[in-house]
Amino acid sequence: MEQQYAIEMRDITKTFGSVVANNKVNLQVRQGEILALLGENGCGKTTLMNMLSGIYKPDSGSIFVDGEEVSINSPEDSKRLGIGMVHQHFKLVDVFSAADNIWMGKEQSGFVLNNKRYSDIEDIAHKFGFDIDPRKKVYNMAVSEKQTLEIIKVLYYGAKTIILDEPTAVLTVQEIEKLFNVLRRMKEEGHSIIIITHKLNEVLEISDRVAILRKGEYITTVNTAETNEQELTEWMVGRKIDLNIDRPVVEKTRPLLEVRDLTIKNDEGAIAIDNVNFYIRGGEILGVAGIAGCGQKELCEAIVGLRPIVSGQMIHKGDNIVGLPPKTILEKGISMSFIPEDRLGMGLAPSMSITDNMLLKCYRDSFGPFVDRKAGREAAQQVIENLEVVTPSTETPVRRLSGGNVQKVLLGREIKAGPNVIITAYPVRGLDINSSYAIYNILNEQKLGGVGILFVGEDLDVMMALCDKILVLCHGKVMGVVHAHKTSKEELGLMMTGALDLNGKYEDKPVGIARDTLFGENNGEEE
Numbered sequence: 001m002e003q004q005y006a007i008e009m010r011d012i013t014k015t016f017g018s019v020v021a022n023n024k025v026n027l028q029v030r031q032g033e034i035l036a037l038l039g040e041n042g043c044g045k046t047t048l049m050n051m052l053s054g055i056y057k058p059d060s061g062s063i064f065v066d067g068e069e070v071s072i073n074s075p076e077d078s079k080r081l082g083i084g085m086v087h088q089h090f091k092l093v094d095v096f097s098a099a100d101n102i103w104m105g106k107e108q109s110g111f112v113l114n115n116k117r118y119s120d121i122e123d124i125a126h127k128f129g130f131d132i133d134p135r136k137k138v139y140n141m142a143v144s145e146k147q148t149l150e151i152i153k154v155l156y157y158g159a160k161t162i163i164l165d166e167p168t169a170v171l172t173v174q175e176i177e178k179l180f181n182v183l184r185r186m187k188e189e190g191h192s193i194i195i196i197t198h199k200l201n202e203v204l205e206i207s208d209r210v211a212i213l214r215k216g217e218y219i220t221t222v223n224t225a226e227t228n229e230q231e232l233t234e235w236m237v238g239r240k241i242d243l244n245i246d247r248p249v250v251e252k253t254r255p256l257l258e259v260r261d262l263t264i265k266n267d268e269g270a271i272a273i274d275n276v277n278f279y280i281r282g283g284e285i286l287g288v289a290g291i292a293g294c295g296q297k298e299l300c301e302a303i304v305g306l307r308p309i310v311s312g313q314m315i316h317k318g319d320n321i322v323g324l325p326p327k328t329i330l331e332k333g334i335s336m337s338f339i340p341e342d343r344l345g346m347g348l349a350p351s352m353s354i355t356d357n358m359l360l361k362c363y364r365d366s367f368g369p370f371v372d373r374k375a376g377r378e379a380a381q382q383v384i385e386n387l388e389v390v391t392p393s394t395e396t397p398v399r400r401l402s403g404g405n406v407q408k409v410l411l412g413r414e415i416k417a418g419p420n421v422i423i424t425a426y427p428v429r430g431l432d433i434n435s436s437y438a439i440y441n442i443l444n445e446q447k448l449g450g451v452g453i454l455f456v457g458e459d460l461d462v463m464m465a466l467c468d469k470i471l472v473l474c475h476g477k478v479m480g481v482v483h484a485h486k487t488s489k490e491e492l493g494l495m496m497t498g499a500l501d502l503n504g505k506y507e508d509k510p511v512g513i514a515r516d517t518l519f520g521e522n523n524g525e526e527e
Contacts, residue, residue, distance in 0.1 A: 004067040006031040006192040007052065007083070007161050012061035014047055019392050021047040024061070025218045027211055029161065034183060034193045036203040036224070038236055039213035040432040041404025042390030045196050046088070048213070049163045053085035054078035065161075084154025085163040088403055088430070089344075090146050092138045098145075099134040102153045124155050128189075129182050144175040151182070161192045166403065168202060169430045175292075180206050198404075198432045200229045212236055237434045245440050245465035247484075248448055250283030256421055256452040257303075257334065262312035264295070264302045272298035274476040275312070280421055280452040285443065287467030287484065288456045291496050295476040296456045297341065300423050303454070304338040305329075337414035339424040341456075343403070347410045350399035354380040354391065354409055357398055361417050383412030387438065403430040407439075415442060422446060425456040440466055460489045474498040 007029040014022045022044040029035050037045050050056045052063070054075040062069055065081050072078050078085075092101050099117045121134040125148075132148050141149070147167060154162055164183075168176045183193055183206060197203060203210055204224060212219040212235045219235050233241050258279040266272035272295040280286055288296055301307035303314065305326060313320045316334045329336070340346040348357050359376040380394040387408040391401055398406055411427060422443070428436040443453055443466070457463045463470055464484045472479040472495040479495040494500035 005029055005064070006066060007194075008064040008067075009048070009052070010062045010064070012048065012051060012058045012063070014044075014051060014056060014058050017392050019390075020216050022051075022058075023216045025213065025216070027218065028221070029192050029194060030209075031192055032187055032190050033208040034187055034195060034206055036207035036210045037194055037196045037213070038198075038200075038203060038210055038232060040215075040236060041198075041408075041435050042402045043213045043432075044216040045213055046165055046402060049085060049165065049194065049196065052078065052083055052161075052163060054083075079157050079159070082158055082160040083163070084157065084159030084161070086147065086150040086154065086165065086167065088165040088169065090150055092146060092149065094139040095137065097135050097137055098132055098141075098149050098152075101138060101149060102156050121152060121156065124152055128155070128185050144171055144179075147171070147179070155186075160190070161194070162186070163194045163196070165196045166198070166430055167195060168197060168199060169403075176202070198430065198436075200232055200433065203232065204229070214238055233433055236432065241434065241437065243433075245437070245462065246444055247466060247468070248444055250447060250450075252284070253282040253450065255279035255281045256316065258313075258315040259303070260313045260315060262299075262302065262314070263310040264298045264307060265310055266295075266298055271310075272476050273302070273473075276473075276476075276478050278471050278478065278481060280454055282420065282450045282452045283447055284469070285447055285453045285455050285467045287463040287470040288454060288473060289460065289463055289470050289492055289496060290473035292458070294473045294496075296425065296473065299473075300338065300340065300425050300454070300456060303423055304336055306338075334421060335417065335419045336421045336423060337417055337419035339411055339414055339422070339427050341425040341429065343406050343410055344399065348398050348406065351397055353395045353397055354384070354389075355394045357409060358383070358413050358416075361413055379413075379416055383409060383416065387412050387442075388435075404432060404435050407431055408435065411439060411442065415446065419446075420451055422451055422453045424453065426458060427455075428462075429458075460492055464489070464492075472496055 005028045009025065009027040011024045011026065012022050013024055025044070025048055027048065039045050047056065051058050052072065054072045054077050057073055063072060064070065070081055072081065096104070099121050102121060103117045118134045125132050130148050130152060132145060132152065138146065151162070167179060171179065187193060195207065207224045209221055209223055210227065210232060211221040212232070214236060230243065233243065260277055262273055262276045263271065264273040278286065290296055298307055302309050309322050314322050316332060319332060321329050321332065321334070344350045349360065355373060355376045358379045359371055359373065377394050383389065384391060384394065389405050389408045391405060398409060401409065407427065407430065414422070428439050431439065447453060455467055464487065467484045469481055470484050470487065470492065471481045472492060474496055475498065479498065479500065491500065
């Protein structure tokens, strides 16, 4: 007897112009299981799930829910069939409360809001172990709270199959563990869960089975307990990949940029970075580690001039560049490129084409009133070819690209500007393993060319393999600067929580670095 699946997709094909996003893809999801959907950026994972959620309609193929063939023409059809999707970019109204974001989609809700909506949402949250205030406004929520709200929203409308698109991309380690506990509880309640992620360690930890796509085609589905990272990588990419990250040795140069006694406030007016000292040296990657929200974002924005500095100095060749306009800084011989964590909100203009986003970096160099779009188009084509960006053309709006391809466009544009200092925050967040290693190689190429790189990351294994030194922040203070090859995750973890200071002493609170240990020839450390 043929097994009945909660969801089954047979020979699903979807094209966008000349681009084949899905080609005769087959997928089966059992009731009460967590299925990981794995593949490189642009391989069609999100497109396939968007057909389940009613955003797209397949060009051909069949979809079955609980053994019966169905037609999904809209999100309403999907909701009626018990399918809910939590998108990578949340679909929430910022000025509404958590409860009102859920309630506004209720059919025939009437003109008068019912206070029972608060208790209904609290009941769902308590059942699955969520922690959320239904009266809290979305604009006051952290990313993890917004994601929680999106999951509660699909549960409220009776979803039995839940799709999560890159759910851990912007979460801390602690928030990821909390989310996984919730997913396990949902599984126990009989929900089927499809999770799209690039993080192989998470795939092995949370899923029961793994379905793999490659270049829009279905490759295989395997039991998680019977596979490993290397095998999954080979299926995903189609060839063997060396999972070791290179750390080339470059002859040391004098610091390109020295940060002295820097103090910065966050958006709420509280101290985000407190009297921080370090330097960025040419041919060196300096990692910045810390628990999310400990000042990394504010530090990056202040260095590139996007956030005011309360006090302190940034020294280049003896000159303090704090407060100087970017053009003046460039004239002094320092060219900085910034790769922010918010790719579409801060890094790129989502409604503009790849070509126009390339021109944003250099349009001031044009002579006369007209911009040379031919040069921008050539630059876009070069980035597409070098970084293997999956796109129909150079004129495709950036918002239509997958998250990984968006990141490639941003990184390609910033590298093409020829910087001598790169400030990058979470550059491989949301990228598949093949694209991530391509990014690591690009950063190493820049390092070999004498560029100084500040690398803000969240994966400590990657930081210890890629970076030369790691600066550790805790509550906005520097806990120490350590050689990456001489430290451990345990030591970094103790420093990130404020339990270990620079000299290896255990303290009750964070301790900053003494100024005289930072600006010596060896950064206060044994070489």
